Amino acid sequence: MENFIIRPERPEDYGETENLIREAFWNVYRPGCSEHYVMHVLRDDPAFVGELDFVMEQDGRLIGQNMFMRTVINADDGRDIPVLTMGPICITPAKKRRGYGKKLLDFCLEKAAALGFGAVLFEGNIGFYGKCGFDYARRFGIRYHDLPEGADDSFFLCRELIPGWLHGITGVYQTPKGYYVDDADVEAFDRRFPPKEKKKLPGQLFD
Numbered sequence: 645m646e647n648f649i650i651r652p653e654r655p656e657d658y659g660e661t662e663n664l665i666r667e668a669f670w671n672v673y674r675p676g677c678s679e680h681y682v683m684h685v686l687r688d689d690p691a692f693v694g695e696l697d698f699v700m701e702q703d704g705r706l707i708g709q710n711m712f713m714r715t716v717i718n719a720d721d722g723r724d725i726p727v728l729t730m731g732p733i734c735i736t737p738a739k740k741r742r743g744y745g746k747k748l749l750d751f752c753l754e755k756a757a758a759l760g761f762g763a764v765l766f767e768g769n770i771g772f773y774g775k776c777g778f779d780y781a782r783r784f785g786i787r788y789h790d791l792p793e794g795a796d797d798s799f800f801l802c803r804e805l806i807p808g809w810l811h812g813i814t815g816v817y818q819t820p821k822g823y824y825v826d827d828a829d830v831e832a833f834d835r836r837f838p839p840k841e842k843k844k845l846p847g848q849l850f851d
């Protein structure tokens with residue numbers, strides 16, 4: 645792990661960033677992936693946090709990226725509590741599990757805290773995010789939208805950036821609408837990239 649920088653994403657990076665995301669997510673959670681298209685559309689979403697759109701660069705190439713969106717927790721007392729959600733985040737496949745992801749995420753969370761955001765919630769694997777201070781969101785009293793009572797919610801994670809931001813709050817987290825993309829739009833967008841084989845693999849979450 646050496647000579648990398650983390651810097652804001654620039655418009656001239658967009659194509660390279662989307663290709664990086666496609667390479668990192670391809671066949672991981674489903675055959676193919678949609679995250680490169682999600683990134684493509686979310687940059688124009690009003691909830692997108694431009695100040696927290698970062699890439700990791702090494703030897704003139706992008707090896708990682710992360711971004712954030714504004715959303716809310718619909719609190720049981722009627723308030724809407726502003727929070728962040730995050731991702732896609734990725735590290736290029738050849739550099740995974742060498743500590744780059746943690747460096748990138750720690751950097752981004754520090755920037756988010758410095759901007760005054762109170763908490764970050766999203767879906768992820770506690771094995772990685774636990775290393776960056778995340779815990780199960782249920783421990784903060786926050787429920788995932790549309791999840792049946794008693795269903796496994798261990799994918800739903802939270803970290804306060806301002807200690808106590810969620811103290812005394814219970815409620816339901818909402819995924820920003822922009823994340824819900826149409827499969828046909830993903831397919832059409834994907835044709836801009838070199839052909840890549842979709843595979844059904846063990847461990848994928850979706851068909």
Ligand SMILES: CC(C)(COP(=O)(O)OP(=O)(O)OC[C@H]1O[C@@H](n2cnc3c(N)ncnc32)[C@H](O)[C@@H]1OP(=O)(O)O)[C@@H](O)C(=O)NCCC(=O)NCCS
Pocket residue numbers: 668669672731733734735736739740741742743744745746747767768769770771772773775
């Ligand atoms: C997830 C991702 C961003 C993590 O970045 P990374 O550089 O590979 O992770 P790091 O090397 O910094 O990991 C730090 C620690 O987190 C843990 N960790 C990392 N990835 C993990 C995984 N998939 N499952 C469980 N624990 C994991 C490990 O303990 C790791 O330390 P170790 O390798 O010494 O055991 C990267 O692997 C990636 O791009 N994956 C594909 C896309 C993706 O799944 N993005 C996240 C969607 S929620």
